[in-house]
Amino acid sequence: MTRYLEIADRLAAELDGSAPGTRVASEPELASRFGVGRAAARSALQELERRLLVRRVQGAGTFVNSRIDYVISGSRPPSWHTTVEAAGGTPRTVLKSVDRVGLPEAEAARLGRQPGTPAHHVVRTRYINSLLTGWGEEWIPVDVVPDLDLGLHAVDSVDLVLRQMGRVSPVRAWCRVSLELPPPRVLRELEVEPSTPVYLIESLSKDETTGAGLMCSGAWTRADAVRVIVEMSETITHEEER
């Protein structure tokens, strides 16, 4: 019945299988093609954007979107770079800052330390194909690795730096994933609209042998760029499902 949904469905079918980044017809083009006003053509493209099928950029145009699957699992734990590359994308991580701070209360509790314990505070952004898709911070007590910054400028992976310079074996001990709307800070850092859904991935790493807390992190990721899938493989205590 509604014209713009017909157009959206039609376009969705046409775009199915197109390569990511392919250009989609502009609003005026669609308007003349389907014999509607610009408003209806615009609504159709916006509908496709809500369905995460396209990405729209003011001044540039509308382009086919694609999401990569990021599986967080106990049994099959792929790294970020590997995941993105396997999906045919180009990953990039940018180190924004490395500070030396006292541990905030929440992070201290997770790491099993006293609040105020000296720690490295690492802030990094993540890109897929030059598109800013993630922002996150990591806390590592300084006694784990005294001069983390030296290693971080040479190697990209915090994990690797911990293993080589800290001589520890970090394993993921706890992880929590939820879908949120970005708080003001993340809004600015990720340069997104307030209505863009983002995943919050919180994580804690402990030493494999001693069990001591080594690192905890919080990472925000755009849901229109990544599809996070959480798999719990272990047998878990009973849940009454009704």
Next chain:
Amino acid sequence: MTRYLEIADRLAAELDGSAPGTRVASEPELASRFGVGRAAARSALQELERRLLVRRVQGAGTFVNSRIDYVISGSRPPSWHTTVEAAGGTPRTVLKSVDRVGLPEAEAARLGRQPGTPAHHVVRTRYINSLLTGWGEEWIPVDVVPDLDLGLHAVDSVDLVLRQMGRVSPVRAWCRVSLELPPPRVLRELEVEPSTPVYLIESLSKDETTGAGLMCSGAWTRADAVRVIVEMSETITHEEER
């Protein structure tokens, strides 16, 4: 600079703390109040809807929305009804159908059975405060509980029926959560727009002692009604984080 975002932010601040279900000013009211056209007032309300702060119903109005947190965790496993009630909501589960079918391939693999094995196929919908928020299906091999339908009409909980009539102890063995856009089937069942984000929660229950697959399920839940949080507490194998 943009007028409608100013209005949206203003309204968001005003609505903060309002009781869920509270009525929000209509488009014409907002238009005259802020001295803008109906288009700008409408955009502001749509922005709030994208932020999941309000719910809009044609013919009725715009109302304050609220999401309940549903935590899927190993350490603290609450039931659906308990979770909703703890959040101050009224949960309801409606049994749509109970069929006897042969197990499809995917479900058979999960349950460790042969495809085509006779099984109960249970379809149910879930409501929060009379709002349709979830739709899901469950598969239970008939040899686990021969006459499941009898029990299901008396008790709401599949888990309880399995314990009482099947004399087994189901525990969650595997669980997978992802955020999706609803496929056509779910679109119809949940009566939502194609752009409404929904969670897909897949789950497998095994017997606590024998380890035999008892039940597997797939449940779709509206993300504007529920915020799913997944917690992995167990120590998981190493993941290289970069």
Next chain:
DNA sequence: GAGCATTTGTCCGTATGTATT
């Protein structure tokens, strides 16, 4: 850097359709 065309973003006024109350 300046200028220009293209494209999306915002906004107006108006009208009609459709669902709810």
Next chain:
DNA sequence: CAATACATACGGACAAATGCT
């Protein structure tokens, strides 16, 4: 049935970002 409220659509206008000359 009538009033209300949201949904769709038109035509027109200007703003803002992008990409190219």
